[in-house]
Amino acid sequence: MGLTRVSGLLFGGDYNPEQWPEHVWDEDVRLMAEAGVNMATVAVFSWSRLEPRPGEYDFGWLDRVMDLLHANGVAADLATATATPPPWLVREHPEVLPVDAAGTRLDFGSRQSYCPSSPVFHAATVRLARAMAERYRDHPALAMWHISNEYADHTLECFCEESAGHFRRWLRERHGSIDGLNAAWGTSCWGQHYTAFDQVNPPRKAPGPVNPAQVLDWRRFCSDALLECFELEKAVLREVTPDVPVTTNFMSVLHGLDYWKWAGAEDVVSDDAYPDPADPTSHVTVALSYDLMRSLRRQPWILLEQASSAVSWREVNVPKPPGMMRLHSLQAVAHGADGAMFFQWRQAKYGPEKFHSALLPHGGTASRGWRDTLALGADLRRLAEVAGTPTEAHVALVLDWDSWWGLEAPESMPSNRLRLKELLQAWYGPLHASGVAVDLVPPLGDLSGYRVVIAPNLYMCTEEQAAWLEAFPGHLVVGPFSGVVDPDDQVHEGGAPGPLRGLLGMTVDEFWPLPDGTLQQLRLGGRAVPARTWAEWLRVEDAEVLARYEGGDLDGQAAITRRGRATYLGCLPEDVTPVLREVLAAAGVELVATVPEGVEATRRGDYLFLLNHTKDPVKVDLAEPGTDLLTGRDLNGLTEIPGRDALVLRLASSGTRRTNEGER
The missing domain is CATH 3.40.50.880 (Class I glutamine amidotransferase (GATase) domain)
Incomplete structure (x- = not known):
């Protein structure tokens, strides 16, 4: 058993059935089974569909989706659907909407349109999380809870009066007294001495540079304020479904949130990573973020989102050439991931992400993308035994x-x-x-x-x-x-x-x-x-x-x-x-392996990953024989790795250790 009740390596992606007629759902789950998908992330942006009016729930469509997934061997990473509040909430309570540093209240029409400090928003998310937990607590498809989505992607901070009050309470707890705050912030500089906490505001737009100590505490506060949102929902899920692991998807090495503190609050670390296919060094940048994800709890983690090909939000959205989707997925596994999942399953017809690639592209099963999906699913099944193995670093x-x-x-x-x-x-x-x-x-x-x-x-x-x-x-x-x-x-x-x-x-x-x-x-x-x-x-x-x-x-x-x-x-x-x-x-630090430029070498337990990030074939001299799990070949000595290809070797010495352990 891995990080969830699903054995082996996780494979799948965000599934948004509410964007499609119900007759399409049967085709979706049939193709998921064909591709070897074993987990789907569902209901991420479904709040307005699940609760169309305050306190009135419509779970019927999600019931049918959950049943379909389970019947086809697909587990659910079930989102609490709180990533974006519904229109009725922000229209009845416009104070829920966030305010920027210049004092402009941002309107509804995108996502994450909420103030992290809003008690109205908090109450609504807790109510929905409880309804979701009580509805699906015993559903056999439920494998993991997914709270909100990509915290701080669009809304890291809010400068409204509610946030100001929350900030003051946070400051009082940190500094104890207004004298403590004045000493910490050095307010004798530029005449900023405060005599009461109610005089303190967030670092809103000012005539000149804002006190850097105030900005520093604001950064700490914003990370903590969003973490409070997460914790409120987690408490409900833990109460109703104590045995179901909880995650929220991180965003690689993100400036806004202290992931050391956040990782301590969740059961499973998961990440969203989108290396740029146009950047020949992007595999190095993303490797750092993967090592951070593994290090946050010193255990395997899940790559919950990546792109199968092009994204939709860069100025120029370059597709991934043949082999890169597979190579990027294997790289995540090499750095400790026990799953390589995607945004998203079926490519959207409309909205801001309609040109974002998917496991099932617009072109359907006749497309290159679908062939790549089938091949990757097969590869991840071949690597199932790698799940759970550790990485040792010195x-x-x-x-x-x-x-x-x-x-x-x-x-x-x-x-x-x-x-x-x-x-x-x-x-x-x-x-x-x-x-x-x-x-x-x-x-x-x-x-x-x-x-x-x-x-x-x-x-x-x-x-x-x-x-x-x-x-x-x-x-x-x-x-x-x-x-x-x-x-x-x-x-x-x-x-x-x-x-x-x-x-x-x-x-x-x-x-x-x-x-x-x-x-x-x-x-x-x-x-x-x-x-x-x-x-x-x-x-x-x-x-x-x-x-x-x-x-x-x-x-x-x-x-x-x-x-x-x-x-x-x-x-x-x-x-x-x-x-x-x-x-x-x-x-006396030893290398994982000696490799030519452009080849990445990592090791998980008894498994050696050799990833060729170049377009051309390279030769690697294997210091130890092993069996390539991707092809079944026994390899030793000088071995060629084609361009944008990989070897995943079960080292021969591991077999000896397994035998000896079995004898003991």
Whole structure:
């Protein structure tokens, strides 16, 4: 048994039968069975159909859909249908609609048209969630609850008076008193001193830059306010159906929501991922998000949405060429997913997503897309034994949402060119290319089992976090602009790196952001390496200098230092591979496999995934023999992988271990 009661790997997608005449439903489930679909996500945007008038429910059509799915061996990821309120709710209660930072109330006509703090919206969602749970609690198709949909996709924040009151209550709980808030926000600057909480508003549009500490707390509040929406529905589902797992679909590495906190509130992590077929490096970007999903609960997860081909929301929506749909799905499984599902099952005839691809395209069963759907379903059945297997990593990347929110505060930083996703990718890219397995960890997370920990940026750092890193016995790498402020966004006494100073053996004398188009050379390992975007004038106290700047105003100053096993980069080298290679070697980190450029190597338990993201065939020298689950071939030594193709090897040594375990 996997994450749900469905065995093996999940395959299917969002199913919107309400968009089609009922006679089409029989064809849908017949084709689902033919394709090997074993789960469908239903009722995501069905609130207005399920509750056409306040307290009046129409479940008959959904009953028939659930029965049809079950009769054809398809489980339901059943949504609570609360992603978009119905027209009657927002017309009877216009205060439910969200307000933007300029004070404009946004109208109905898209999705997520709600204020996250609205008590009217809360009550309505809880009422519907209870009705859904009580209706389907014993239905044999029910395998998982799906609360709302893609929180913060359209509505992350609302600036209305209801939200303002909620924000003030949140601030009172966080800071205790108005004096505590004034101290935390540094309100003596620019005459912002408050004498009562009712004077505090959200960071609405103002004549000039808004207090960055206020913006930081607002970011925290918005994440928490939406999480409260999720928790309200989850409490009802847990009460009525305690044994049914609960999820909500994440949106990869999303700035707006602290997914460490969110993942702790759900049973199963699920993600929506849409790598751009036009970007030849998109598989690296999406691999990072997949590793985050696996790391959030340190268990397998579900890819709940992806595109079979083109999406409908980019300026140019490029389709996936032959082989890419399959390869992207296998990549998710390689990074710990126990399901590869899609948006959506049948391609829509109307609406904003009518040109978004689907498992069953407009062209029907005669289309290339349908042939790809049949082939992928067969492949996922062949890989069923992979479900539930773990991924072991010895390298961890630190990701902290507080630091992210603080780092990217508008109009208050030395440079707005420091973007956390880019800092993460600067390290993740070379690790991915080198075949090194990577986890992500939150500040104060469990570091046991890791040999290398990399913090690309810890703009915000506490004494507790510094002690956590100092206690780590392995090799540590800390990126620039770290240890700058405390949790209230106030600069540490003595400047950066604040509480990390003793660990790193240096201080930052001055930040030295680089203008656009400017490079700063440094000498590293006997060769010149360019740095971009950022540099720092370091004052070395008790550390070895690994690299110095060459030329310019920083000529001769330390750029990269090391104290014991802790390395600090005061700049952004265009390629961190030289630093990374040395640290990995010193830590004894082994590669998953040695592969040519463009080939991705990952491992889940006894299964080795080799994914060729290039258009051309490549040859890989297998260090260990194995059986390719996709073809049944026994492989060893030099092996060719066609373009946009993959091998999934059950390694030969795993058979020996299984036999020995059976004998015991």
